Amino acid sequence: MKNVIVIGAGKSTPSLIDYLKDHAQPCDWHVTVADCDLAAAEARVAGHDRCSAIRLNVENEVRVAEVVKGADLVVSMVPAHMHGPVAEAATHHRTHMVSASYVSPDIRALQEAAEHNGVTLLSEMGVDPGIDHMSAMDKLDELRADNAKIKAFETFTGGLVAPESDDNPWSYKFTWNPRNVVIAGQGGVKFKLNNRYKYVPYHKLFTRYEPLSVPGWGDFEGYPNRDSLRYRRHYDLFGIDTIYRGTMRRPGFCRAWDCLVQLGLTDDSFVIDNLQDMTYRDFVNSFLWYDKDMSVELKVRAMLKLDLNSPSFDRLEWLGLFEKRPIGLDRGTPAQVLQKLLEDKWALAPDDRDMIVMLHKFTYEKGGKIWQTQSYMVTLGEDQQRTAMAKTVGLPAAIAAKLVLTGEITRRGVIIPTVADVYDPVLAELRDHGICFEEQTAEIESNGRSV
């Protein structure tokens, strides 16, 4: 019998742990779920006879090492900065590891030791990163095998709400870490477009969105993500003219979010010390010039040049930014104040379902013509536990864990799923779980319009 340990029992783990439990009998596994909150771990185990729960503080490296030592494979679902010690223990004790997080420098540094010890450290095995890598490489490798010359690769992912839960003017609710949403785009955006390097300053980012649509799922918009250029290395796309990674939102989101950016409400670079006596209205007013006769609403309209019937203004108003309601914080950055407001307004209701959308656009030359293939995947949440996020993050990691233990994945060392012997079997099994890509191909003019 093999031992699998899952460290972390948070929101992204229900589908992962269910998969491991479902395969415990046929694969002859025992699954241990470890979390600092024992009750949370027990809830995931749910009395399964081949599964047990233990309490584990991941900050306690000695205990982590003990737990990892006794396992054949560890699935590390801890916060991003804590994977390092888990990976180190795994390498030392010859335990394979799978995680859904980015390869960190401390994991990268284990390459040689992991190879030497015959250990697989498979990272970026979630949705983004994860399914994005696998689906992109699957298509890119197919195109290259077909002698197509790849000219452009654009890719977009969004964590959104299912259409029937889309009931606010932003068409958005928090389905993941709110702070990352509030400060998204700060710190430099880089991509390449038509053979030109492009950089977008933060205060222009949400005006540089582009319209997108996904057949059957309607319209979206995409704004650029941080550093698209480094994906040239991952996907072996060094000669490519256009490489662009973006985040997907529903139409109107970016323009309205840009209003918050322009006002300064997403600023995370300084602390306001005197929030105790402020309402949200005072907070907004503190970013506007003084005028004894103009209302806060009028100053916002004037500063942002918003018409009376501006949908963006309606979105600001819907958030309650002009309400004389106390903020209820003593001090904080503008971004922290905004996050507090948004956590109220953009909370998922108990019966809301989330939705993950991914869209790739591959533009290539073949047979003297230019073609574009759009490849897309939409996954809906089933309930509060089996959210789209939990399924798309957890299932790739779970499937990979199985394939490593059954010997179908034989690569050792530090790897990510950009290689066919990993992405092929994982994508095949994801399809059985309803996570699959559809695609459409059309000839286009070289300027990107369809013929």
Added chain:
Amino acid sequence: MKNVIVIGAGKSTPSLIDYLKDHAQPCDWHVTVADCDLAAAEARVAGHDRCSAIRLNVENEVRVAEVVKGADLVVSMVPAHMHGPVAEAATHHRTHMVSASYVSPDIRALQEAAEHNGVTLLSEMGVDPGIDHMSAMDKLDELRADNAKIKAFETFTGGLVAPESDDNPWSYKFTWNPRNVVIAGQGGVKFKLNNRYKYVPYHKLFTRYEPLSVPGWGDFEGYPNRDSLRYRRHYDLFGIDTIYRGTMRRPGFCRAWDCLVQLGLTDDSFVIDNLQDMTYRDFVNSFLWYDKDMSVELKVRAMLKLDLNSPSFDRLEWLGLFEKRPIGLDRGTPAQVLQKLLEDKWALAPDDRDMIVMLHKFTYEKGGKIWQTQSYMVTLGEDQQRTAMAKTVGLPAAIAAKLVLTGEITRRGVIIPTVADVYDPVLAELRDHGICFEEQTAEIESNGRSV
């Protein structure tokens, strides 16, 4: 005979050292100038018979302590972050210290020891900080003694060029640290206006300037400095409705600088890795959207909404931003690239003279009426050595050094020149050196307009 040591022989020290040399005979001093560059120290000494030069590496704390130990007073003109070890040695060896830099936390921590040892650690004794504190407190104390109720305090300082050297469309050249000019305003701007707290996000900062004028010296504009609020503590102005510190530039500067900000060229938050093959024109284009038909100039005009005869556009063009000239850097942040360009274009010519301008506005209630006193000081450079910056930074420190050694300043511990027994004698002697404030007072309406 007393020993005075000046650590640092940089650009801000010629007037300081000349003053100390001039007083060496009457005050019976020996002056030692210490610098890591012995030739620079010797050039300042210039063979004076009561003055000598030594080589000193300020990073070598043991040597610094030895040198400080042998002196009665040390004037610390080292880079801001290096004052701590000098102050510590001074406190330990009962040597007084004067510096032109802000009180750092490590200096603040020496308060008790300095008082116990009877040592004066006098900081912020330059121009800004320094002359700003002294001239503001001189007037504020006078107004308070006169039972005026102070409603608003606004203060502006600018390091500019003398009118006859003002020969470029920006009316600006570098007279001080170029990097500080390029990244000015990043990291949060706070002030209070008409009893409202105000915060200005960086991308709006250079649109929030106000027009200023100084009698006899023409028009200026002022944009807000980082944290004006903390000056309430220094100046005992806690109940005040308006407190605002700003930087002065000549008219048109802020609008044109805002263009650079909007384009993203002052961004210091990410590194561009592939500058080798870029011209300044490519650099600007990398911040603009792709369009195969529009020129870089046209895209800049469209993005910034600049007319054909826009003075701001002319200023951008004058800088050479559209030239196909190689940048000559391998990698760097956008701000570093811009700084390289500006260092060429905004270099002082050998016969250029600099100019320091300071303007205070005090608004107060007295006898049932509202009054505003404007107090201003303009100092011109004399030559490449005795620049306005060197005079206004160096003379206050030099005069204070004399007053501590002659026993006219008797305060001990960590102090700044906001107290009358320091600012009174220093301001009096600065007047003898031509650094003096003039003032005009007028009754105004409560809305700030003159009656």
